[in-house]
Amino acid sequence: MIESAIFYTFGAVLLGAGIGVITARNPVHSAMFLVLAFVTSAFIWMLLEAEFLAIVLVLVYVGAVMVLFLFVVMMLDVKIEQARAGFTRYAPLGIAVVLFIVAMLGIVVWDRTQEMNFLQAPARAAADYSNTEALGELLYTQYVYPFELAAVILLVAIVAAIALTMRRRPGLKVQDVGRQVVVRREDRVRLVNIESEKGE
Amino acid sequence: MIQWFETAWSGLPPALQTTVTITLQIVAILVPLILSVAYLTYAERKIIGYIQNRIGPNRVGFKGLLQPFADVLKLLVKEIVVPAKASKFLFITAPILSIVPALATWAVIPVSPQFVLADINAGVLYVLALTSLGVYGIILAGWASNSKYALLGAMRSAAQIVAYEIAMGFALVGVLMAGGSLNLGAIIEAQSGSALHWFWLPLLPLFMIYFISGVAETNRAPFDVAEGESEIVAGFHVEYSGMAFAVFFLAEYANMILIAALTTSFFFGGWLSPFQSWPVIGDTFLGQSSFFWFALKLSFFLFCFLWFRATFPRYRYDQIMRLGWKVFIPVTIVWLMVEGLLVLFRVGPWFD
Numbered sequence: 001m002i003e004s005a006i007f008y009t010f011g012a013v014l015l016g017a018g019i020g021v022i023t024a025r026n027p028v029h030s031a032m033f034l035v036l037a038f039v040t041s042a043f044i045w046m047l048l049e050a051e052f053l054a055i056v057l058v059l060v061y062v063g064a065v066m067v068l069f070l071f072v073v074m075m076l077d078v079k080i081e082q083a084r085a086g087f088t089r090y091a092p093l094g095i096a097v098v099l100f101i102v103a104m105l106g107i108v109v110w111d112r113t114q115e116m117n118f119l120q121a122p123a124r125a126a127a128d129y130s131n132t133e134a135l136g137e138l139l140y141t142q143y144v145y146p147f148e149l150a151a152v153i154l155l156v157a158i159v160a161a162i163a164l165t166m167r168r169r170p171g172l173k174v175q176d177v178g179r180q181v182v183v184r185r186e187d188r189v190r191l192v193n194i195e196s197e198k199g200e
Numbered sequence: 201m202i203q204w205f206e207t208a209w210s211g212l213p214p215a216l217q218t219t220v221t222i223t224l225q226i227v228a229i230l231v232p233l234i235l236s237v238a239y240l241t242y243a244e245r246k247i248i249g250y251i252q253n254r255i256g257p258n259r260v261g262f263k264g265l266l267q268p269f270a271d272v273l274k275l276l277v278k279e280i281v282v283p284a285k286a287s288k289f290l291f292i293t294a295p296i297l298s299i300v301p302a303l304a305t306w307a308v309i310p311v312s313p314q315f316v317l318a319d320i321n322a323g324v325l326y327v328l329a330l331t332s333l334g335v336y337g338i339i340l341a342g343w344a345s346n347s348k349y350a351l352l353g354a355m356r357s358a359a360q361i362v363a364y365e366i367a368m369g370f371a372l373v374g375v376l377m378a379g380g381s382l383n384l385g386a387i388i389e390a391q392s393g394s395a396l397h398w399f400w401l402p403l404l405p406l407f408m409i410y411f412i413s414g415v416a417e418t419n420r421a422p423f424d425v426a427e428g429e430s431e432i433v434a435g436f437h438v439e440y441s442g443m444a445f446a447v448f449f450l451a452e453y454a455n456m457i458l459i460a461a462l463t464t465s466f467f468f469g470g471w472l473s474p475f476q477s478w479p480v481i482g483d484t485f486l487g488q489s490s491f492f493w494f495a496l497k498l499s500f501f502l503f504c505f506l507w508f509r510a511t512f513p514r515y516r517y518d519q520i521m522r523l524g525w526k527v528f529i530p531v532t533i534v535w536l537m538v539e540g541l542l543v544l545f546r547v548g549p550w551f552d
Contacts, residue, residue: 032290035336051320051321056325059329063328064332064365067358071358130322177522
């Protein structure tokens with residue numbers, strides 16, 4: 001009873017937040033709605049006993065990705081009217097894409113509802129069951145090669161991103177901390193003993 | 201009277217009983233926490249005062265002991281000014297967003313061998329997730345104030361917190377490898393033995409990085425460029441006044457206590473006694489694990505926060521970034537490798 005109440009409450013908040021993301025007039029408000037959507041979906045995952053995924057969703061998406069998102073959005077001076085100008089032009093394409101996605105989901109659900117078993121909740125895990133450990137065991141034994149492959153692909157992406165943004169302009173003055181640290185007083189300061197004027 | 205309470209209590213439905221118990225436990229954590237925040241501000245002013253050869257507050261109450269309450273009262277009666285063209289909702293929400301994670305994280309921290317509010321398996325992950333949320337309060341405050349100084353402070357703070365969070369996360373990976381669990385209680389148990397069994401010794405570089413990153417994460421001196429008074433007035437909270445400002449203040453100090461508590465739990469054996477396996481003294485009450493040891497270690501780290509503030513000049517912004525990305529992250533990765541070898545060869549007394 002309580003569980004379904006929680007589910008429907010968070011489901012409603014999630015939907016509301018999702019609508020908020022695309023209807024908010026201000027990009028920062030949109031980003032905050034997206035944060036709300038992530039947090040509520042984390043709660044719903046928690047209901048499914050996927051506590052590792054739920055916490056990591058908050059940690060990665062809310063704690064890191066969205067922070068950088070906000071960072072960028074705040075720096076941009078987005079003109080709302082300009083962004084809205086193309087709405088009617090792109091609306092048919094958007095609606096077509098949405099219909100396509102809904103159709104795909106519908107086919108899958110239609111196909112699957114023949115065997116309803118997957119809709120039943122799996123048995124409750126015991127209180128001392130650790131979701132994290134179970135995931136770790138699978139990732140490092142059965143799925144170790146796909147896991148490593150994914151890691152390498154991510155590494156390639158990181159290297160590519162850094163390589164794309166590294167620019168060396170000629171004549172750019174860069175501080176070399178190592179050289180700053182090894183500097184001694186003798187390299188920079190010359191003490192001159194100037195004879196003071198005597199008598200007039 | 202007691203009889204009456206007992207009958208009334210057992211008359212309640214079990215779900216309600218649980219709710220009431222948990223609420224009382226939350227109050228039992230929060231009230232001492234907020235009192236410690238109040239007296240931490242007093243301790244800060246006194247300690248820094250003595251370090252700088254001054255007396256510090258000594259007018260309100262005996263030796264100035266009522267000073268925190270006077271400050272709170274002053275802030276309470278002040279007006280909250282919402283700047284023109286500020287995003288009002290986010291302006292009010294921002295302080296709340298910064299205080300909530302600082303308080304909610306206490307749910308998983310084992311304060312004594314007997315008491316922890318939520319003894320969950322994924323405790324460390326929960327801590328990481330919640331502490332990463334604190335930055336929203338700062339960013340939103342900076343943006344919603346519609347002020348350039350505030351925005352600059354928020355940008356600095358966001359970049360800094362993201363950088364240092366990675367180092368902190370890596371340091372915690374080391375703790376996980378050594379403790380073999382994500383549960384904070386289990387991590388503390390894994391350190392039992394004596395003061396030499398605590399993780400600070402095998403994980404010394406990680407401990408130092410964790411604590412320094414903690415200082416950076418809480419925007420405390422010498423990493424307080426987010427509110428650098430000499431450059432951007434007060435940074436992200438420049439437009440805040442009255443209670444809204446007080447909540448930011450409260451959040452900063454609650455975060456300091458939190459970082460001190462986490463450092464204690466991860467690297468200094470939490471509630472374990474340093475005299476645990478000593479010949480004579482270990483059998484007395486001093487050898488028992490208790491809340492007393494936890495509080496003592498926590499106070500030491502809090503003192504370090506104040507000590508740093510009084511003795512270090514503020515870092516330059518680009519140097520903060522360099523330290524976080526180019527020094528701390530490589531050091532943690534190297535030490536994780538070293539630790540892997542230590543675990544592999546079962547180097548005692550920690551990994552056998």
